[in-house]
Amino acid sequence: MVSPDNETRVPGKIGDRSASDVVVRLRTQDGRDDWIYCHSHILIEKSKYFADRLSENWPTCQVLDSRNCVEVYCHEPDFDYYVNVVRLLYAVIDGSMDEMWHGVRNALGILQVAVKLGCPQIVTACVKYLEAVPWEDAEEEEILRIIPRMGLQTEPILARLQPINPSAIMGVFLSGLQFATSSPPPMNYVKISAQKQLKYMITEDGDAPLLTADDEIKLEVKECVKRLLSRFNNLLEALLREPVESVCGPGIMSFQSYLSDLIWACQILDELEIMSEFVNNWIDASDKIVKFVEQVSPIADKTEITETRIHVIVAVARVWEAIGCGTVILPTEKRLHAVKVWLPFVRVTKPFIDSVITNSDGDGDGDNALAIKIGGELWQYLESTLVSIIVALPSENQAEILTEWLGNEHIQYPDLTVAFEVWCYRFKVARRRLSLVVGDHGTTNTH
Numbered sequence: 001m002v003s004p005d006n007e008t009r010v011p012g013k014i015g016d017r018s019a020s021d022v023v024v025r026l027r028t029q030d031g032r033d034d035w036i037y038c039h040s041h042i043l044i045e046k047s048k049y050f051a052d053r054l055s056e057n058w059p060t061c062q063v064l065d066s067r068n069c070v071e072v073y074c075h076e077p078d079f080d081y082y083v084n085v086v087r088l089l090y091a092v093i094d095g096s097m098d099e100m101w102h103g104v105r106n107a108l109g110i111l112q113v114a115v116k117l118g119c120p121q122i123v124t125a126c127v128k129y130l131e132a133v134p135w136e137d138a139e140e141e142e143i144l145r146i147i148p149r150m151g152l153q154t155e156p157i158l159a160r161l162q163p164i165n166p167s168a169i170m171g172v173f174l175s176g177l178q179f180a181t182s183s184p185p186p187m188n189y190v191k192i193s194a195q196k197q198l199k200y201m202i203t204e205d206g207d208a209p210l211l212t213a214d215d216e217i218k219l220e221v222k223e224c225v226k227r228l229l230s231r232f233n234n235l236l237e238a239l240l241r242e243p244v245e246s247v248c249g250p251g252i253m254s255f256q257s258y259l260s261d262l263i264w265a266c267q268i269l270d271e272l273e274i275m276s277e278f279v280n281n282w283i284d285a286s287d288k289i290v291k292f293v294e295q296v297s298p299i300a301d302k303t304e305i306t307e308t309r310i311h312v313i314v315a316v317a318r319v320w321e322a323i324g325c326g327t328v329i330l331p332t333e334k335r336l337h338a339v340k341v342w343l344p345f346v347r348v349t350k351p352f353i354d355s356v357i358t359n360s361d362g363d364g365d366g367d368n369a370l371a372i373k374i375g376g377e378l379w380q381y382l383e384s385t386l387v388s389i390i391v392a393l394p395s396e397n398q399a400e401i402l403t404e405w406l407g408n409e410h411i412q413y414p415d416l417t418v419a420f421e422v423w424c425y426r427f428k429v430a431r432r433r434l435s436l437v438v439g440d441h442g443t444t445n446t447h
Helices: 040-046 048-053 076-088 104-116 120-132 137-149 152-161 166-180 189-202 215-241 250-272 276-296 302-324 332-358 366-371 376-391 395-406 417-437
Strands: 022-027 033-038 061-063 067-073
Touching (some): 076 104, 250 276, 302 332, 395 417
């Protein structure tokens, strides 16, 4: 092996055949073959692999004017990475390599080869680059597949993916929760994004949720929503005290902002199974909500009132769902009140929304875009949950609701035919059923 004296060493230039004393021969099983003329002192200094191969303990073959030859076999997809690593051995490791990686995938390929060839300076520079730059989803998947097997030297790359202290997650969640329910400021993309991510944090969707829905989380969410509901009630009181003309515009926008936050809050409360307080509060405020919407409807801008009614309908769907599915258990008077207040509102709002769609120009803008937010599935779901609520009421209450429905001009929606059929059947067979169960003296009749 050629071993030039330290004092006579020069930096050298890769590929300079006249000044080189070693050939690195890169080969693949597919027949690719590349000879790179190098300097042994650079290879030995910067690569443990080449230091071992060029040592007296490693048998080498002599080719081309007695120069040492190091044959390196590699897979075809990695060939260019090997070439780049050999070239990078000649680069000055002082920060000048920061712009030489040409993307995450290239740097990742070079890193794998640098680790195999024992090139610590190149490894350090690759790690520094990969740790600092953004990754696309596919690149992140590749990094997660490769880096964990490469040892401590590459661990800094995974720093952004490491689990963090649960208290830090809780801090982010609580701060985001306050921001996500920060009405009356209007909705914007930051707030919408925060609401989306907070729901993602507590949802189990194939991966474990970031936060466990324990008592502490539930208490914090309930308190935050309670404050939001209190502010919403205060807004309602203030809007109803003002002249109708003065609340159009800013007043309606604030009302919509609160409704948006409340609709989002329903998703979180439903996920955590703590909808009860929200449903009770909504029913208590129902008369005021309907009164406000009906007062502003004749004079408000059509787009404003369309958006407002859409928000209200979506909130009502959440409330009816909780009642109709039995998620929230309410006394009869509250369930009856929920039907009596919101059934007229829903039956009037649907034809209003339908007319907006029918009379639009069909370009997907303005009123039409707002109206399309309510699809046919939501109207059907409202109808089915309403039926579920009605058939769970006492028979006399059902009769009252059905009598009003049969005489109403909006009999087509909601269609209570199923509730009517159930009521008729139950009423007709009720006495016979009861007589079979309860005897003359209140005991079970087994005959």
